Amino acid sequence: xxxxxxxxxxxxxxxxxxxxxxxxxxxxxxxxxxxxxxxxxxxxxxxxxxxxxxxxxxxxxxxxxxxxxxxxxxxxxxxxxxxxxxxxxxxxxxxxxxxxxxxxxxxxxxxxxxxxxxxxxxxxxxxxxxxxxxxxxxxxxxxxxxxxxxxxxxxxxxxxxxxxxxxxxxxxxxxxxxxxxxxxxxxxxxxxxxxxxxxxxxxxxxxxxxxxxxxxxxxxxxxxxxxxxxxxxxxxxxxxxxxxxxxxxxxxxxxxxxxxxxxxxxxxxxxxxxxxxxxxxxxxxxxxxxxxxxxxxxxxxxxxxxxxxxxxxxxxxxxxxxxxxxxxxxxxxxxxxxxxxxxxxxxxxxxxxxxxxxxxxxxxxxxxxxxxxxxxxxxxxxxxx
Amino acid sequence: xxxxxxxxxxxxxxxxxxxxxxxxxxxxxxxxxxxxxxxxxxxxxxxxxxxxxxxxxxxxxxxxxxxxxxxxxxxxxxxxxxxxxxxxxxxxxxxxxxxxxxxxxxxxxxxxxxxxxxxxxxxxxxxxxxxxxxxxxxxxxxxxxxxxxxxxxxxxxxxxxxxxxxxxxxxxxxxxxxxxxxxxxxxxxxxxxxxxxxxxxxxxxxxxxxxxxxxxxxxxxxxxxxxxxxxxxxxxxxxxxxxxxxxxxxxxxxxxxxxxxxxxxxxxxxxxxxxxxxxxxxxxxxxxxxxxxxxxxxxxxxxxxxxxxxxxxxxxxxxxxxxxxxxxxxxxxxxxxxxxxxxxxxxxxxxxxxxxxxxxxxxxxxxxxxxxxxxxxxxxxxxxx
Numbered sequence: 001x002x003x004x005x006x007x008x009x010x011x012x013x014x015x016x017x018x019x020x021x022x023x024x025x026x027x028x029x030x031x032x033x034x035x036x037x038x039x040x041x042x043x044x045x046x047x048x049x050x051x052x053x054x055x056x057x058x059x060x061x062x063x064x065x066x067x068x069x070x071x072x073x074x075x076x077x078x079x080x081x082x083x084x085x086x087x088x089x090x091x092x093x094x095x096x097x098x099x100x101x102x103x104x105x106x107x108x109x110x111x112x113x114x115x116x117x118x119x120x121x122x123x124x125x126x127x128x129x130x131x132x133x134x135x136x137x138x139x140x141x142x143x144x145x146x147x148x149x150x151x152x153x154x155x156x157x158x159x160x161x162x163x164x165x166x167x168x169x170x171x172x173x174x175x176x177x178x179x180x181x182x183x184x185x186x187x188x189x190x191x192x193x194x195x196x197x198x199x200x201x202x203x204x205x206x207x208x209x210x211x212x213x214x215x216x217x218x219x220x221x222x223x224x225x226x227x228x229x230x231x232x233x234x235x236x237x238x239x240x241x242x243x244x245x246x247x248x249x250x251x252x253x254x255x256x257x258x259x260x261x262x263x264x265x266x267x268x269x270x271x272x273x274x275x276x277x278x279x280x281x282x283x284x285x286x287x288x289x290x291x292x293x294x295x296x297x298x299x300x301x302x303x304x305x306x307x308x309x310x311x312x313x314x315x316x317x318x319x320x321x322x323x324x325x326x327x328x329x330x331x332x333x334x335x336x337x338x339x340x341x342x343x344x345x346x347x348x349x350x351x352x353x354x355x356x357x358x359x360x361x362x363x364x365x366x367x368x369x370x371x372x373x374x375x376x377x378x379x380x381x382x383x384x385x
Numbered sequence: 386x387x388x389x390x391x392x393x394x395x396x397x398x399x400x401x402x403x404x405x406x407x408x409x410x411x412x413x414x415x416x417x418x419x420x421x422x423x424x425x426x427x428x429x430x431x432x433x434x435x436x437x438x439x440x441x442x443x444x445x446x447x448x449x450x451x452x453x454x455x456x457x458x459x460x461x462x463x464x465x466x467x468x469x470x471x472x473x474x475x476x477x478x479x480x481x482x483x484x485x486x487x488x489x490x491x492x493x494x495x496x497x498x499x500x501x502x503x504x505x506x507x508x509x510x511x512x513x514x515x516x517x518x519x520x521x522x523x524x525x526x527x528x529x530x531x532x533x534x535x536x537x538x539x540x541x542x543x544x545x546x547x548x549x550x551x552x553x554x555x556x557x558x559x560x561x562x563x564x565x566x567x568x569x570x571x572x573x574x575x576x577x578x579x580x581x582x583x584x585x586x587x588x589x590x591x592x593x594x595x596x597x598x599x600x601x602x603x604x605x606x607x608x609x610x611x612x613x614x615x616x617x618x619x620x621x622x623x624x625x626x627x628x629x630x631x632x633x634x635x636x637x638x639x640x641x642x643x644x645x646x647x648x649x650x651x652x653x654x655x656x657x658x659x660x661x662x663x664x665x666x667x668x669x670x671x672x673x674x675x676x677x678x679x680x681x682x683x684x685x686x687x688x689x690x691x692x693x694x695x696x697x698x699x700x701x702x703x704x705x706x707x708x709x710x711x712x713x714x715x716x717x718x719x720x721x722x723x724x725x726x727x728x729x730x731x732x733x734x735x736x737x738x739x740x741x742x743x744x745x746x747x748x749x750x751x752x753x754x755x756x757x758x759x760x761x762x763x764x765x766x767x768x769x770x
Binding site: 045046047048074076077078079082111112113215216217218219220289290291292295296298299301303304305306308309310311312313314320321333336337338372373374376377378380381 | 430431432433459461462463464467496497498600601602603604605674675676677680681682683684686688689690691693694695696697698699705706718721722723757758759761762763765766
């Protein structure tokens with residue numbers, strides 16, 4: 001149900017001919033109200049796609065009534081023609097729903113540089129068809145239509161006291177800090193103003209999607225949008241709401257990690273006893289960014305030397321000769337010297353837990369990442385995105 | 386001839402049993418004088434190996450008489466026992482040559498965490514054997530003994546006016562900014578003081594080894610050392626000497642790039658019209674660090690969209706919508722929009738030239754890198770280093 005789990009929402013997913021596979025490729029999520037409060041976060045990449053440039057303006061007033069999403073083309077670096085395509089897409093949806101185009105968020109994903117007249121024609125026709133296909137149980141259709149190299153739709157729901165929040169996500173590669181190549185739509189029937197939604201969303205993404213770093217690459221199109229219908233008539237405490245949104249985003253982030261392109265390990269890097277949370281994040285991320293370490297994990301090699309070589313490149317406050325490194329509960333390095341034999345570590349499960357004790361402070365952070373595999377190289381050399 | 390091309394030097398390479406292949410694995414380079422001026426640069430990784438910690442102290446007074454190098458073990462994160470091994474190695478060489486241990490540079494390469502009693506015994510015996518095997522034409526033997534995953538020894542010589550400078554290098558992976566996993570010994574018979582050698586070496590490495598970024602990973606053991614014998618009796622102008630050292634380092638850097646682990650393309654990223662040289666370096670490096678782009682290159686896909694997505698993550702001063710991108714002379718993107726069709730680019734040669742015109746200033750920089758291939762993943766998952 002995902003985006004249609006909360007009251008006040010309808011959704012759809014239709015075939016617009018953008019995907020060569022003939023699978024659904026345009027999705028629409030509509031907020032029927034009574035509230036139309038909304039918030040969003042976007043890629044921190046300076047190279048932003050046209051839909052991001054457009055949607056940032058849509059969200060400026062904290063109001064959005066619909067989100068239209070297409071796969072099969074990122075509409076990024078497509079010139080002024082591409083921006084006009086995004087604008088026309090919002091207008092097509094607005095006309096069909098009898099709302100203003102300035103309340104329509106647009107998201108696109110696919111190959112950068114794709115956005116010619118044929119693309120525009122298909123997106124516009126698909127948007128109109130999606131408006132006609134809207135249904136109160138259309139969440140799964142929408143979640144399927146936004147898939148690119150994803151192997152399955154990603155949905156989750158968290159129940160509050162008299163209200164709920166649900167969501168869908170796409171993105172199986174290019175996962176990086178400041179958001180992944182990832183489109184996420186969250187919907188809630190809680191009745192909260194846009195400013196509260198914004199605070200909850202930023203709090204949630206900071207510790208979930210922003211700490212998912214599959215391959216260090218950052219997309220041009222990342223968008224996470226939260227729509228509130230207020231249809232429950234319930235105004236939850238902000239802390240409760242933020243906790244639910246965080247739980248929801250954590251669930252979706254784990255689903256994205258588990259479906260990362262070509263990955264054979266889902267890696268949880270836990271950094272403890274750092275001087276600051278920022279230090280812990282930087283140290284954890286340096287592991288996620290080390291091709292040498294991530295290739296070793298693919299080979300089931302618990303290469304703690306590559307861990308230390310990676311963290312030595314950071315600015316974080318710690319002594320490299322006072323660090324403990326554990327793989328799946330086995331401490332292989334204590335205070336910068338060999339400890340237990342590497343043969344004690346079982347690297348065969350898909351889940352891998354790397355624990356780094358910096359012995360420098362009391363702060364902690366967890367980064368989610370994936371290994372570097374033959375399949376990652378294959379998918380990203382054979383598939384243009 | 387490499388390190389024995391200049392007058393006043395002897396070298397050797399011997400089998401110490403550190404490599405499982407039985408190939409030579411301990412090298413020695415000795416400066417017979419009359420001068421013993423020296424300079425060096427080391428990894429900027431905070432996780433420094435014992436030989437680096439030792440050799441930094443050796444070079445503090447600008448004097449070095451010998452460099453002993455072993456493959457088959459990095460002697461990094463091996464505790465105080467490991468540091469003692471480095472110290473003993475310098476003493477073994479010093480005793481054999483009747484010089485002070487404080488004038489012996491030690492370099493190691495191989496698996497981090499390797500440095501037990503058996504390792505120490507082999508390194509010490511190998512160092513003594515290497516001293517007995519010294520020869521005026523031993524350069525090639527030394528260059529061979531420092532190889533790890535290198536497929537061939539790397540040597541170069543540049544002739545000055547009455548003097549020369551030559552060198553050897555190892556390192557076929559982990560090439561990264563702030564030096565690669567790379568051991569380089571340069572020798573000259575020019576008669577220059579340590580301060581002049583230091584200036585020339587830093588000037589040369591800044592624009593050569595520091596701009597070679599194969600996989601973004603930085604080693605714990607990188608060392609580039611320059612020894613001057615003064616045996617020519619010629620004191621060249623500093624500018625001439627620095628130019629020769631730069632030419633030599635550029636030659637060796639290209640050899641390292643051409644032998645990078647598993648690579649199928651040697652990529653020259655040329656960034657022009659940047660506001661500053663630092664901006665140009667940052668932009669060029671962002672391409673070298675993009676796994677998505679480097680996998681696309683492996684697949685012969687001139688994916689200019691991934692170029693723009695990569696540079697958008699930098700702090701450099703430019704407008705992403707005012708950038709031109711060319712692959713092998715074909716401009717695929719002009720001012721952030723598609724230009725020539727990608728089918729016009731021939732990606733099959735090993736050499737690839739990516740030109741980025743930022744249209745922001747007048748500074749330029751060139752970064753050397755390699756693509757991300759199945760073989761890279763294979764070598765770095767199967768081989769522990």
